[in-house]
Amino acid sequence: MDDDRRLSDLVREAQGGDRDAVKAIYEIFAPRIYNFLVRMLGSREEAEDLTQQTFLIAIGRLPGLRDANQIESWIYRIARNEAYQRFRRKKALRLDEEYAGSPETSDLIERRLHANPEELLLTGELRQVLQKVLLGLPPRSREVFILAIIQGMSYKDVSAVTGRSLLAVKTDIYRARLSARHELRKYLGCGNPIGKGRK
Amino acid sequence: MTGHIPVEQLSAWLDRELDARDAARVEEHLQACDTCRQSAREMSEVDAIFRTAGELELPPFLWARIESALDRAPARSAGAPWFSLALGRLRIPAAAAASLIIAAGGFLLVRQGMESHYQKRTLSEIERARIAVTASLREESYNPFFRPIPADREANPFSRDKLDPGFNPFRSATGAR
Numbered sequence: 001m002d003d004d005r006r007l008s009d010l011v012r013e014a015q016g017g018d019r020d021a022v023k024a025i026y027e028i029f030a031p032r033i034y035n036f037l038v039r040m041l042g043s044r045e046e047a048e049d050l051t052q053q054t055f056l057i058a059i060g061r062l063p064g065l066r067d068a069n070q071i072e073s074w075i076y077r078i079a080r081n082e083a084y085q086r087f088r089r090k091k092a093l094r095l096d097e098e099y100a101g102s103p104e105t106s107d108l109i110e111r112r113l114h115a116n117p118e119e120l121l122l123t124g125e126l127r128q129v130l131q132k133v134l135l136g137l138p139p140r141s142r143e144v145f146i147l148a149i150i151q152g153m154s155y156k157d158v159s160a161v162t163g164r165s166l167l168a169v170k171t172d173i174y175r176a177r178l179s180a181r182h183e184l185r186k187y188l189g190c191g192n193p194i195g196k197g198r199k
Numbered sequence: 200m201t202g203h204i205p206v207e208q209l210s211a212w213l214d215r216e217l218d219a220r221d222a223a224r225v226e227e228h229l230q231a232c233d234t235c236r237q238s239a240r241e242m243s244e245v246d247a248i249f250r251t252a253g254e255l256e257l258p259p260f261l262w263a264r265i266e267s268a269l270d271r272a273p274a275r276s277a278g279a280p281w282f283s284l285a286l287g288r289l290r291i292p293a294a295a296a297a298s299l300i301i302a303a304g305g306f307l308l309v310r311q312g313m314e315s316h317y318q319k320r321t322l323s324e325i326e327r328a329r330i331a332v333t334a335s336l337r338e339e340s341y342n343p344f345f346r347p348i349p350a351d352r353e354a355n356p357f358s359r360d361k362l363d364p365g366f367n368p369f370r371s372a373t374g375a376r
């Protein structure tokens with residue numbers, strides 16, 4: 001509750017033009033926004049650009065934000081819109097090719113079939129496999145999976161960010177979960193994705 | 200609960216999105232059903248593996264880039280005006296700033312309109328003068344470089360008719376050609 005009040009105060013100060021408050025807001029949300037965008041887009045460079053763009057837009061529109069408590073879903077909404085605009089511009093999601101098309105990735109996927117998640121984690125390759133799995137999901141499922149399951153956002157907040165009803169969000173999340181499980185099985189080559197390695 | 204728990208329900212239970220009564224029912228069912236328990240475990244393992252990968256660190260200097268962009272183009276930011284940041288500690292109230300902008304805009308418009316009127320007049324005068332000069336140049340008398348071709352060929356010392364057919368200007372005086 002104190003955190004909420006502190007955040008509301010920060011927002012109000014930022015709306016009043018306090019640059020330190022703006023920076024504090026950036027420091028609270030930027031890491032999550034950046035990670036959301038990396039996972040949505042599959043590219044760190046693009047995520048960096050869009051994080052910058054998201055905050056520039058957010059800072060510009062901050063004086064118009066009426067409910068300071070909504071700032072998180074509000075910033076996420078801006079980031080999401082930017083990501084979708086990028087998708088539309090690219091049309092065919094070239095991002096998928098960045099991972100799926102490169103020979104390195106193919107080798108990686110081959111090796112996946114003989115590894116277990118713990119080994120992958122140790123070799124630092126797990127992140128790439130997971131990114132590949134995420135990019136295999138349609139953007140609509142990908143975003144709810146990232147928001148609700150990876151970043152632990154409540155369904156209500158996911159609904160606020162995506163603009164979909166709570167019921168639709170609930171359905172999207174379980175579908176995304178099933179798809180992710182299915183994809184993960186494919187790459188890890190085992191019946192139980194996180195079991196104790198391949199049997 | 201008869202049969203199995205719908206996956207959608209199980210998924211919401213994992214995310215603690217069920218109300219207390221539904222959550223209790225799911226938990227009671229899971230105690231007795233291996234299939235649903237296995238299903239719930241698999242889903243939660245998928246969640247765990249994605250969370251295990253951790254978060255990426257924010258690139259350094261990103262804030263510096265944002266701040267620099269704000270300083271470069273404070274008024275260009277989308278949406279509502281960022282007057283306060285742009286004007287530092289002055290914090291002119293938005294209404295006053297808006298009035299100033301409207302007044303300045305109005306003045307500029309009027310000025311531009313007047314300028315445009317005078318520009319049009321000047322341009323039309325220049326055009327009229329240009330047309331007059333062009334027309335006058337068509338007349339030979341106004342062309343200072345005009346030299347009429349002599350009607351009388353006698354006036355032309357190089358006229359073929361005037362030259363002695365035996366005269367060769369390139370023959371040297373001593374040459375016996």
